[in-house]
Amino acid sequence: MMPLLSVIVPARDEALALPQLLADLAPLRTAGAELILVDGGSQDATCDLARERVDRLLRSAPGRALQMNAGAAVARGDYLWFVHADTRIDTAAIRDLLDVLSQRPLWGRFDVRLSGDGLALRLIGTMISLRSRLTGVASGDQGIFVAREAFERLGGYADIPLMEDLDLSRRLKRLARPRCLHTALLTSSRRWERHGIWRTVLLMWRLRLAYYCGVSPHQLARAYHRGSRP
Incomplete structure (x- = not known):
């Protein structure tokens, strides 16, 4: 029997990117996955856009760790999948996720690809994926998925404003190496482009x-x- 999956999306002022992600996740939700959006105080139309397209819309103080823990606290799934609001997910990624979850891994992550054009951004995505594969540590852009029991046993994300993904990965790695999916999630390259690659x-x-x-x-x-x- 396929384990129940809860997808948890932390968001803040993501009205431009969020509709695309929700459209990507709609088939997964139709198939029975639970979709939870946790808003961290958006001043734009993020909540209005999400309201009819998620199963739970929560509000919390800003901060990805706080928001993701809030979503996990109400999630019903056997597995939790944490996805950033500026991510794009294709059908191959969903197919590979469902396939690996049927094998009941402790946790895992995807490769990542940056959205912008150019060799430099492609190289950065490749190096992030390779580094993660070698170290067993994942960034939040890589769509970390984890068995609910393991997440709760470790106390969830640490209440810190940065590096919460690395902290959780390092603690999970003590329990098991991650399942590293070669399928890439597409993440926004806006920070690299705005501030210089x-x-x-x-x-x-x-x-x-x-x-x-x-x-x-x-x-x-x-x-x-x-x-x-x-």
Whole structure:
């Protein structure tokens, strides 16, 4: 019997991107998956656009970790799939997810591809996927899916403003290596394009290194939002 799946989408001011994701997920919802959107205080039409297209519409304080934990707390699924609002999901990704869930893995993630044109962005997506495959650590853009029992046993996402995906991955990896799906989710390249591709890459590497060296995620979040050194 196929395990019940709950898809949890944290969003804030995503009225432009969200309708495309909800359209991608509509067949999965029709097939019986539960779709939960957790809004973190949108000032645009995010909630209005989602209201009739999700099973649960929640509101919480802003912050992806808080929002995703809020969604997980009400989810009914045996598996939780965390998907960012600016992600696009094709039928191959859904097919591969359902196939792997039938094998009852502890957790897993997808490869990732950035939405923009150009060799540099394609290379970045490839390197993110390869790094994740080698390290067993996933970013939130990779659509982490996890058995509900394991997520609850670990206490869910840590209440931190940044690196919550890496923190959860590292804790899950102590239980089992992830199932790494080669199918790629398409994620928005807007931050790379807005702030400069290589400038953003260098910033993210500095933040990761600082995180692994023990710098507070709160300090890292301030550096992330101002685009400077932690």
